[in-house]
Amino acid sequence: MGEIQALRGTRDILPEEVGYWQKVEATARDILLKAAYREIRTPIFEQTELFERGIGEATDVVGKEMYTFRDRGDRSITLRPEGTAGVVRSLIEHSLYTQGGVQRLWYTGPMFRYERPQAGRQRQFHQLGVEVLGSADPRADVEVIVIATHILQSLGLKNLHLDINSVGNLEDRNAYRQALVDYLTPYKDELDPDSQERLSRNPLRILDSKDKRTQEIAQNAPSILDHLGTYSRQHFDKVQQLLTNLGISYQLNPRLVRGLDYYTHTAFEIQSDDLGAQATVCGGGRYDGLVAQLGGPETPAVGWAIGLERLILLLQKLQEPALPSMDFYIVSRGDAAEAQALVLAQQLRQAGFSVDLDLSGSAFKKQFARADRSGAIACLILGDEEAANHTVKLKWMASKEQSAISQAELLANIEELRSQLSRGWERGARGDRR
Structure with a gap:
């Protein structure tokens, strides 16, 4: 099949x-x-x-x-x-x-x-x-x-x-229609088949023909502007x-x-x-x-x-530059880290951020590669160590700058985070990548 x-x-x-x-x-x-x-x-x-x-x-x-x-x-x-x-x-x-x-x-x-x-x-x-x-x-x-x-x-x-x-x-077009038919009739055999049919049904449409010869004939046709x-x-x-x-x-x-x-x-x-x-x-x-x-x-x-x-x-x-599709791309590996990443993603989404959570469970290297392609402004990284300490690594994709922060502090400073994301997007749009 x-x-x-x-x-x-x-x-x-x-x-x-x-x-x-x-x-x-x-x-x-x-x-x-x-x-x-x-x-x-x-x-x-x-x-x-x-x-x-x-x-x-x-x-x-x-x-x-x-x-x-x-x-x-x-x-x-x-x-x-x-x-x-x-x-x-x-x-x-x-x-x-x-x-x-x-x-x-x-x-x-x-x-x-x-x-x-x-x-x-x-x-x-x-x-x-x-x-x-x-x-x-x-x-x-x-x-x-x-x-x-x-x-x-x-x-x-x-x-x-x-x-x-x-x-x-309607009155203008009726007057113009007759003038157009009078002009086109001697050329009827030279018009394309569709225009020959339109000559009796809808002659104004002949002016819109894409046929080269018909266009040449229509070039000298009467103008409707003279019949208004x-x-x-x-x-x-x-x-x-x-x-x-x-x-x-x-x-x-x-x-x-x-x-x-x-x-x-x-x-x-x-x-x-x-x-x-x-x-x-x-x-x-x-x-x-x-x-x-x-x-x-x-x-x-x-x-x-x-x-x-x-x-x-x-x-x-x-080729207009597209706006970033995501604020955050979250990378995680390990049972505890993956569970915390899911909770963190939902908390950030409820706070108004766009978040892509990597669900692949693959190695960090592959997840980081997807983060690079995602267009996100920042990447949040959780591994075994972060899960144990309830922290997260925050990596800015444009500058590659990276720092550790507690998950509670990240969520407690939403407006500052929003401002940082805005500056991060501006740096990325300028191409300030190291």
Whole structure:
């Protein structure tokens, strides 16, 4: 019988990598909390109709990429391919719009699309997203862009650039759609097969094609910016002015349409020059008609999602020094020492310290080697002598300095110990190793 492995397009996030994920989650949570965003958690699977109506049946996501199945009640169920539709469904189902004011929400979790796996793109992937529901003000568009930029920069990312566009409202897009079809029809036989199909169903998506020849043809296509109505133009002008006021550089990209049908007005992407072909780290925009389209009241909204797999790839390329995983690594050998080490580990954990207790029972040399690899700030050592005297040896991993102290004294001076650990971490971060 063969070895059972993870399915193609899925991957294990191993302990060595999890620290990057935790750093992203902690950074985002702190920034979003300070900006008055509240976390929402929606189901991983929903009725298929939600995504067909919300995302659009003519999109690649609905037409080709969704994981859809019938459950035992013969209902059509889909693993969520994105987060916005579920948030909007929850807003409507629980009447969150009746609470008054603007709803600022954020979420994170796994999404599912049947795509060709590659670096930074999996069939089970993870997103961090925000949604601002209840405001048509251009300031909401800019606020979400600013927050995304703040999160990425706080994580140490550089070489980022912002592309923005306006896809207008329904009337603007209908006018532009005809102009685009008129331009592309003479080139129909030169377009890639997917774009030939989109010409009648969803011609704006042709602008997002990755086919080289199609891109060359689309380069001279009419611009949607020339087909915006008065309101759409004023809204987009205000967005650009506010970004300028905040010192956020951007470039206009009239080919930027995003992949989902619910977008209106502002569309944007934040890209990294360090990611190669899959350059987009964050994408989003305004979707003023989606809430009403799914059965709720007319509710303007704007949001974005960050692809966490791509973001983690960037962080790993930066090789940011990881925070130490542990305050203490405890080494012990001998029955009495091992028993005391277990008690000491639990007392230190209850005092708020992170502690790794070596349970191997192997020779001190092997335990010390694991202590070196652990990333701990200090090592506590108990042998027969320490057990008999109820002492412990305290070894600072950065400087290799070592001293003996009674276990009672160690536990009686928690604040001093905390201060010593902080100084020990700073020495280690500077590389002050002898």
